[in-house]
Amino acid sequence: MMIHATLLVLLVAIIGLTPTASRAAGKDFVIGLSGDATSLNPVVATDGQSYIAEWPLFDSLVELDQGLNVKPLLAESWEVSRDGLTYTFKLKRGVKWHDGKPFSARDVAFTFYSVLDPKVTTPHRAYFDALAGFSELTAKENPKRPEELAVRPIEVVDDHTVRFRLRYPSGSFLAVLVNPRAGIVPEHLLKGVDLNTAEFNRRPIGTGPFKLVEWRRGERLVMEANTRYHGGRPALDRLIFRIIPDSVVLLQELRAGGVDFIENPPLTEVARLKQTPNLKVLVADNTSYTYFGWRQDLAPFTDVRVRRALYHAIDVPSIVREVLQGYAAVSTGQFPPSSWAFDPSVKPYAYDPARAKALLAEAGFKPGADGVLTKDGKRFSFSVRHDQANQSVKDTAVIVQEFLKRVGVEVHLEPLDWPTFVKKLFASDFEGIVVGWTNHHDPDPFAYTIWHSSQWKGRNFAHYKNPKVDEALEAARRSGVTAERKKHYAEFSKALMEDAPYVFLYFPQQVYVTRAGYEGFVPIPTFAGIYQSLKGVRWTGR
Incomplete structure (x- = not known):
């Protein structure tokens, strides 16, 4: 017994495996993450x-x-001009930065x-293309400074009032001002940096x-409650994010009390987790999607017959089931079924391996001696990260690798840790990828930045280009009328599926597991929306 106790103490000291019983009545909330920031x-x-x-x-x-409607946070109210070109925000008074300095419109x-x-x-x-002076301020060569513009897009009216001026009405402007991609940062610490x-x-x-007190790369992030928070002090004293890349170990830690909350558990375990007395399963819809993609500008993916063949080769409904x-x-494209931009008339390519083989044959591929297709002496073989x-x-x-093998396409899988994967993704350093990608509750921000041809150095890392798609996306973002935007997004969705730029796989539901006794979670149906509610999570012990 003494040996076991000693080992436990050592584990606690070395790797932070803190048993739930040793925490202060649920005041420390430990979240298991599969990868580091x-x-x-x-x-x-x-x-x-x-x-x-x-x-x-x-x-x-x-x-x-x-x-998925916007509500005040740092802004206590706002007004929109009748022409939709001016947004004036009144800011909450008395807000302090974590270092005690006052927050202001600056x-x-x-x-x-x-x-x-x-x-x-x-x-x-690109989310902020609607702002007046966007082209001049963001020019690659000789960009202008705000003070050089005839009309400033962002005006500090006073310490608690800020005004945005747009060059066209934007139906998505308020939507792009929400976390986690629009957090406000402090001028007094970052000006000139x-x-x-x-x-x-x-x-x-x-x-x-919460405010950060520790970040050990690859191990953990520790945050403590902001006692001066303008929305009231959080009920939890500390948030501890533990980085545990192995999903099996992560689940074991949840069951053993090493963590209090995880997302995306092995889905084969969810039914059992629902029956576990001290655990609670939370499920929410999601805007994020998973896809199998490739570089659009690399042969043979430049051939639409090849792209459609790969789509026909994969039984997506069976992946969703199994x-x-x-x-x-x-998934039938960029937008989830819950989105107002979703077009039910757009259908995915049916699972049809015979059709896949026929399309590959039309594209000039023939079976090699080992069954892998070849063209011009080159095997149809590529890596998927x-x-x-x-x-x-x-x-x-x-x-996906197995389905493609059945039609003569060879795939080499390359698993990578998350920071390395993201770095290679944004550098367009890949042939093929399978990735779960975040999305936005409004259709514009991600549809535009992923698919518009101007975004090759941003989220369009697959290097997609289609003038019809560009035109539809531009028209949609320049309208403040939902019905008009919906029409343009339908045109976009149809053109995208016809192009088969990659295999849209599925929109996974968000599945979270937490220790019973914690209350206050609000599983908002957008990417990671539940984390917004951490400020209201509390320990009840029930």
Whole structure:
């Protein structure tokens, strides 16, 4: 017994396996993450793990309710001009940064001017195309400064009032002002600093309900309650994010009491978890989707017959049944079935391996001696990179590999840790990928940044280009009328599916497991929406 107790003490000291009983009555809430963040600066962060980790640290002007409508956060109210070109926000008074400095409208202006600054590497810039002076401020050569413009897009009216001026009515403008991609950052710490390399990205100061006290790369992030939070002190004393890349180990830690909350458990275990007395399963719809993609500008993916063949080769509904255990909807494009932009007339390519083989033959491929297709002496063989920690993605990649093998296509899987995977993704350093990708509750931000041909150095890392798609996306984002936007997004969805730029697989539901006794979670049906509610989570012991 003494030996076992001694070993437990050593484990606690070395790797932080803190038994639930030793925590202060549920005041420390331990979250298991499958991968580490890459940056904690919302202006430059690019990936889902970073968005999750930064959410408790920063507040945005507005946030979402469970119906995906915006509501006040740092902004207590706002007015929109009759022509839809001016948004004036009244800011909450008495808000302090984590270092005690006062928050003001200057911080809001600094944040969004930083997003517009072409020297800052951010995936969010194109969200703000509607702002007056966007083209001049974001020009690659000789960009203008805000003071050089005839009309400033962001005006500090006074300490608690900020005004945005648009060049066209935008139906998505309020939607792009929400966390986790629009957290406000402090001017007093970042003015004159290179945001791409700032120490702030590792030691952030926000206005959010929690403040960072420790970040051990690859191990854990520790945050403590912001006692001066403008929305009231959080009920939890500390958030501890433990980085555990192995989904099996993560589940074991949940059962053993090493963590209190996980997302995306092995879905084959969900039924059993629902029957576990001290655990609670939460499920929410999702805007995020998983896909099998490739570089559009690399042969043979430049041939639409090849792309359609790969789509026909994969039995997507069987993946949803077997890998996702039904906790997903088959994807027919960029928008989930719950989105107002979803077009039910767009159908995916049917599973038809015979048709896949015929299309590949039309494209000039012939079976080689070992069964792998060849063309002009080159085997149809390529690598597919994926996140090694996401069990559903890993399983999906293996099944995709098997389906393609059946039609003569050879795939080599390359699992990578999440930070390395993201780095290669944004560098377009891949042939093929299987990835679960975050999305936005409004159709514009991700549809435009993923598919518009101007975004090759941003989220369009697959290098897709189609003038019809560009035209539809531009028309949709320049309208403030939902019915008009819906029409243009239908045109976009049809053109996209016809092009088969990659195999849209599924929209997985968000599945979370938490220890019974914690209450206050609000599973908002958008990517990682439940993390917005951490400020309201409390321990009841029930």
